[in-house]
Amino acid sequence: MESAFAIIAEPKRRAILSLLVSSQRSVGEIERRLRMPQPTVSKHLRVLREAGFVESTVDAQRRLYRLKPEPLQEVDAWLAQFRRFWSAHVDALERHLDRMDQSTPMKRKTRRKR
Amino acid sequence: MESAFAIIAEPKRRAILSLLVSSQRSVGEIERRLRMPQPTVSKHLRVLREAGFVESTVDAQRRLYRLKPEPLQEVDAWLAQFRRFWSAHVDALERHLDRMDQSTPMKRKTRRKR
DNA sequence: TCTTAATATACTCAACAGAGCATATGCGTG
DNA sequence: CACGCATATGCTCTGTTGAGTATATTAAGA
Numbered sequence: 001m002e003s004a005f006a007i008i009a010e011p012k013r014r015a016i017l018s019l020l021v022s023s024q025r026s027v028g029e030i031e032r033r034l035r036m037p038q039p040t041v042s043k044h045l046r047v048l049r050e051a052g053f054v055e056s057t058v059d060a061q062r063r064l065y066r067l068k069p070e071p072l073q074e075v076d077a078w079l080a081q082f083r084r085f086w087s088a089h090v091d092a093l094e095r096h097l098d099r100m101d102q103s104t105p106m107k108r109k110t111r112r113k114r
Numbered sequence: 115m116e117s118a119f120a121i122i123a124e125p126k127r128r129a130i131l132s133l134l135v136s137s138q139r140s141v142g143e144i145e146r147r148l149r150m151p152q153p154t155v156s157k158h159l160r161v162l163r164e165a166g167f168v169e170s171t172v173d174a175q176r177r178l179y180r181l182k183p184e185p186l187q188e189v190d191a192w193l194a195q196f197r198r199f200w201s202a203h204v205d206a207l208e209r210h211l212d213r214m215d216q217s218t219p220m221k222r223k224t225r226r227k228r
Numbered sequence: 229t230c231t232t233a234a235t236a237t238a239c240t241c242a243a244c245a246g247a248g249c250a251t252a253t254g255c256g257t258g
Numbered sequence: 259c260a261c262g263c264a265t266a267t268g269c270t271c272t273g274t275t276g277a278g279t280a281t282a283t284t285a286a287g288a
Contacts, residue, residue, distance in 0.1 A: 001245085009123035010246085014192070021199050027265060040247070042266055061255050061264045069200045076193050078128070079186065085135050086183045115275085124276080141235060154277070156236055175234045175285050 004071040005078075007051045012036060013044050017053060017067065024066035026059070118185040119192075121165045126150060127158050131167060131181065138180035140173070 001007065008014055015034050019025060025033075031041045045065055048054045053071050056063045115121065122128055129148050133139060139147075145155045159179055162168045167185050170177045 003123070003125065005119075005128065006123045009117070009120045011117065012246090014119065018195065021195055028263095037248075038265070039249080039267080043246080046266080058255095063265065067196070067199060069196070069203055072193060072196050073200065075189075076197075079190050079193065081132065081135055082181075082183070082186050083190075085181060086187065089183055126276090142233090151278075152235070153237080153279080157276080160236080177235065 001047060001051070004051065004053075004074050007047060007053060007071065008075065010044070010047075012040065013048060013053075016041070016044055016048065017072075020054060020065060020067045024064045026062040026064055028062070030065070115161065115165070118165065118167075118188050121161060121167060121185065122189065124158070124161075126154065127162060127167075130155070130158055130162065131186075134168065134179060134181045138178045140176040140178055142176070144179070 008017070012034070016030060019030060019033060027038065027041055027045065030036070030045075031038050034041070045054065045056075049056065049065075051071055052068055054065045055068055056065045058064075122131070126148070130144060133144060133147060141152065141155055141159065144150070144159075145152050148155070159168065159170075163170065163179075165185060166182055168179045169182055170179045172178075
């Protein structure tokens with residue numbers, strides 16, 4: 001379960017992370033909002049905690065879980081290398097469209113600039 | 115194996131994607147550059163192809179594989195919701211630091227503005 | 229057409245992850 | 259201090275996945 005990528009491969013864990021992005025939540029809140037059995041929630045929270053995605057504080061019998069940014073930022077950093085590729089792709093597409101424009105000048109004005 | 119997230123959970127697949135970001139490659143090139151057995155490469159390429167991460171064209175006996183942007187963009191879109199959280203986090207940290215500044219004014223000038 | 233290079237696929241095996249259920253732990257309250 | 263709520267953990271079972279090895283497919287070239 002090493003990598004951050006493996007952690008977010010699990011749909012229910014992604015749901016938990018998405019829920020925590022707005023504010024911290026107790027286990028019971030997560031359980032009710034996501035309609036998951038309590039042991040399932042606790043087990044996924046354990047995985048998330050050990051991987052550094054969340055941290056918890058004790059509030060009487062409750063544990064309040066909240067997001068930590070680092071692991072998701074790591075994923076984001078890996079994705080960065082592909083963003084340049086996407087823009088290059090868009091550029092190539094636009095150059096292609098521009099070439100089409102030259103053959104059909106009537107449509108040129110419908111094209112937006114970057 | 116449905117989701118894009120599950121696909122990139124595999125380290126070797128991430129390596130292949132990273133390799134393809136610079137240019138398209140044949141199976142043999144991937145095999146040599148990443149030091150993977152050929153069946154391993156082919157199997158991962160199949161998974162990547164069926165999930166829409168790559169596409170291939172035939173060049174004599176070779177197959178040239180290249181990236182397709184959509185699935186990674188989907189991952190990127192999911193991550194977007196957390197970026198606001200990160201900046202909020204940084205803001206909170208900075209407010210905290212600013213409060214510290216008020217108690218130790220001497221250090222204030224070392225703080226950079228946003 | 230025989231051969232060789234490039235790639236894909238089939239099959240088996242071992243490891244692991246998630247679900248479900250039962251149960252343990254810990255804290256507050258009467 | 260006994261009970262109840264909130265949460266964590268243990269255990270078993272099952273499905274899936276990746277590795278490894280062998281083999282099939284397809285095209286090029288002598």
